[in-house]
Amino acid sequence: MAFRFELQCTDTSTALGTPARRGVFHTPHGPVQTPGFMPVGTQGTVKGLTIDQVAGTGAHMILGNTYHLGLRPGHEVVKTLGGLHAMSGWEGPILTDSGGFQVFSLDGINKISEHSVIFRSHIDGALIDLTPEYSMQIQESLGSDVAMVLDHVVALPAEKDAVQDAMERSIRWAKRCLEYAGRADQAKFAIVQGGLDVELRVQCAREMAAMNFEGYAVGGLSVGEPPPEMYRITQATTPELPQQKPRYLMGVGRPIDLLESVARGIDLFDCVMPTRNGRNGYAFTDAGPIKIRNAKHKTDTSPLDPNCDCLACTRHSRGYLRHLFIVGEMLGPSLLSLHNLTYYQKVMQGAREAIEQGCFAQYMATKKQQWGIE
Amino acid sequence: MAFRFELQCTDTSTALGTPARRGVFHTPHGPVQTPGFMPVGTQGTVKGLTIDQVAGTGAHMILGNTYHLGLRPGHEVVKTLGGLHAMSGWEGPILTDSGGFQVFSLDGINKISEHSVIFRSHIDGALIDLTPEYSMQIQESLGSDVAMVLDHVVALPAEKDAVQDAMERSIRWAKRCLEYAGRADQAKFAIVQGGLDVELRVQCAREMAAMNFEGYAVGGLSVGEPPPEMYRITQATTPELPQQKPRYLMGVGRPIDLLESVARGIDLFDCVMPTRNGRNGYAFTDAGPIKIRNAKHKTDTSPLDPNCDCLACTRHSRGYLRHLFIVGEMLGPSLLSLHNLTYYQKVMQGAREAIEQGCFAQYMATKKQQWGIE
Numbered sequence A, B: 001m002a003f004r005f006e007l008q009c010t011d012t013s014t015a016l017g018t019p020a021r022r023g024v025f026h027t028p029h030g031p032v033q034t035p036g037f038m039p040v041g042t043q044g045t046v047k048g049l050t051i052d053q054v055a056g057t058g059a060h061m062i063l064g065n066t067y068h069l070g071l072r073p074g075h076e077v078v079k080t081l082g083g084l085h086a087m088s089g090w091e092g093p094i095l096t097d098s099g100g101f102q103v104f105s106l107d108g109i110n111k112i113s114e115h116s117v118i119f120r121s122h123i124d125g126a127l128i129d130l131t132p133e134y135s136m137q138i139q140e141s142l143g144s145d146v147a148m149v150l151d152h153v154v155a156l157p158a159e160k161d162a163v164q165d166a167m168e169r170s171i172r173w174a175k176r177c178l179e180y181a182g183r184a185d186q187a188k189f190a191i192v193q194g195g196l197d198v199e200l201r202v203q204c205a206r207e208m209a210a211m212n213f214e215g216y217a218v219g220g221l222s223v224g225e226p227p228p229e230m231y232r233i234t235q236a237t238t239p240e241l242p243q244q245k246p247r248y249l250m251g252v253g254r255p256i257d258l259l260e261s262v263a264r265g266i267d268l269f270d271c272v273m274p275t276r277n278g279r280n281g282y283a284f285t286d287a288g289p290i291k292i293r294n295a296k297h298k299t300d301t302s303p304l305d306p307n308c309d310c311l312a313c314t315r316h317s318r319g320y321l322r323h324l325f326i327v328g329e330m331l332g333p334s335l336l337s338l339h340n341l342t343y344y345q346k347v348m349q350g351a352r353e354a355i356e357q358g359c360f361a362q363y364m365a366t367k368k369q370q371w372g373i374e
Helices: A051-056 A066-080 A083-088 A100-105 A132-142 A160-180 A198-209 A227-240 A255-262 A273-279 A311-315 A318-326 A331-356 A360-371 B051-056 B066-080 B083-088 B100-105 B132-142 B160-180 B198-209 B227-240 B255-262 B273-279 B311-315 B318-326 B331-356 B360-370
Strands: A004-011 A020-027 A030-034 A036-038 A062-064 A094-096 A109-112 A117-120 A127-130 A146-148 A187-192 A215-218 A247-249 A268-270 B004-011 B020-027 B030-034 B036-039 B062-064 B094-096 B109-112 B117-120 B127-130 B146-148 B187-192 B215-218 B247-249 B268-271
Touching: A004 A331, A020 A331, A030 A036, A036 A331, A051 A331, A051 B311, A066 A083, A066 A100, A066 A132, A066 B318, A083 A094, A083 A132, A083 B318, A094 A132, A100 A117, A127 A132, A132 A146, A132 A160, A160 A187, A160 A198, A187 A198, A198 A215, A198 A227, A215 A227, A227 A255, A255 A331, A255 A360, A273 A331, A311 A331, A311 B051, A318 A331, A318 B066, A318 B083, A331 A360, B004 B331, B020 B331, B030 B036, B036 B062, B036 B331, B051 B331, B066 B083, B066 B100, B066 B132, B083 B094, B083 B132, B094 B132, B100 B117, B127 B132, B132 B146, B132 B160, B160 B187, B160 B198, B187 B198, B198 B215, B198 B227, B215 B227, B227 B255, B255 B331, B255 B360, B273 B331, B311 B331, B318 B331, B331 B360
Parallel strands: A036 A268, A062 A094, A094 A146, A146 A187, A187 A215, A215 A247, A247 A268, B036 B268, B062 B094, B094 B146, B146 B187, B187 B215, B215 B247, B247 B268
Antiparallel strands: A004 A020, A020 A030, A109 A117, A117 A127, B004 B020, B020 B030, B109 B117, B117 B127
16 A cells, blocks of 8 residues: 555543544655654745755655646646656655645635636636646646645635535535545545534534545634634544544644644644744744844854754854844845754654653643743 | 965966966965855855855855945954854855955945045945955954955046056055054955056056065956956966966956966956856856746756756756746755856866866867857
8 A cells, every 4th residue: 555654652641632643654755754744845845945955854744735836837847847756856755735725815716616616827817727626637747645635715704604515515525536536656635624613523524534535634724713713623623533544734833733733633734834934034942932133133143042953053143144134145044944944843753752752741831831831 | 374375287278378277275264276266155145055055066265245244244243253254154265355346336435535435335324434454454353264455446448547546546555454454364365456458457466466465366357348358458467476376356257257267377266147147047057058947948857957966957857947936936046056156166176177187278178169159
């Protein structure tokens, strides 16, 4: 079998109903240690970093965006260039999203029907008819290890009817994706929808679980709702998902969100936060966040994070990093992105080790204290 | 002695009066193989590259800009951060220019006198009084291995009187720089001025040569004059410079300009061209220049330059590199900068090997043929 999720051990120390899980997700391009964080490579590159630098942060799997890559350079071009692995030079596993989240976030949506969502390209205004089948076709051209099903995402807050309608359509579309998909070397992950309604989430999770996907995602969260709401929905959803399949919380989040969700049984994450915040001069550290543009760092010869072994922290001072941001040199965004991704991987590595030792609750408590979170 | 130029061998195969030279310039931060090319790190960073990537291109020495670093973060801040080496993380030799070229290129020049040049900062409009002594003071704070004297640069074409006046002032300022300079671990290089006038150039070179500088630069060229004019002036100047000191042609240039100038006895170069052109999608190769945005590269799986072992050429295709530029990802400019700097270093390494073998004329002829230059 091309894909296998090996659940190595669980940790109930957080006592949230679902245990934290330590596992390995085996793919044709190698294993992904879970809990794990996937850097986002929207357009076939993790912004500002070479593929070797991304690997050097400790990342096992990266994410590509069907919406963006489908528009530019186009899925047929990616296929001609050998697929997303060969094109980007990334030799490890890749997960691609379905385009659903991006398309339903667009101003240019033209028409949503049972058949498809029709939208205008933000590049050239062309009308594009995205069916579940077409999303899978694009992802097959990209050749990712994991393809996500096309889902119908509604902006929150929304009426229960609208949320239920989108959730039920997401189930029907998931089934169409599964029926269309033809690559044995590409896993298909379902996406559970249902907004902030536990009843709808549970129903969706159960119906999705009844279909034979290689993994299950929780989607439509981290869209502006308070974090406790996200935790509540995650906690209600994970018990309904198969134990022996990986679980992926899409688009999450801050380091604390990752740990709170691991405590609720999530295995995989992706988020632009480490790279986007890094480009804006915001660094994550064990001593809490650092805004490197702050004047107090001007003559500071100390490293960004004395506990970090990334290039930014081992070779450069806060004073130099601040200088790079103040004068607008691209090395600044690159180095802080590198640091933040390294930090995220270290947090996840710590989570994996803690679960192995059965002390995840203690690990999370320590991290919260370091980050100044009550 | 902290500095020593070891002239290893010469090559008269180009028969241009002055031989091509193979040497080693020894500095407190290590040796510089000559002929050599210095990447430009204007603001304490070679744009878009980490310091390890710069070292990986084969560069021995980099350049920093007194004008830019003096304004931001300010020379006292650099000094507090341990000097330019510690601040930037570059452990090899560094040369700093004097600020003369930048200041005299500014629109905001306020007053030029025998004492100084007064100009307005392009950052905040502050009036700055740059004397030869202050330029040296800034460079001593930066802690570069080589400091350049402050020179008076005139825009060409100009009346002979104006060129002569600036040339003579440059000599007097050079003397003031030499008298002020106090760091034994910092070499001082004179700059020969005199526009496109051979008589003035020769006079300037002789007067500078009579002072005890550790090296000599040819300045005020590569400012828009036709390349043959630059070659003519270089050829007239180098015979007047001491044999046992390194010679540096400032701000030059295209690969062919480097070879034509090596043939006229130049040892060192700096130029923004490999990085600036790289950022704009223009790559130097043995098969001539490549504009990577060109549509013909869209589905091209071949490397940018099959003879190059840089990351851009060994891990990525032309199609991918084009994609990065089309979608505006910063990895594109980084990778092409990396390639171009690697290419420049390879051209210079080839020049060194050719001089060692006494066949520099043949090397240059081969390169011109590859580049399609008559």
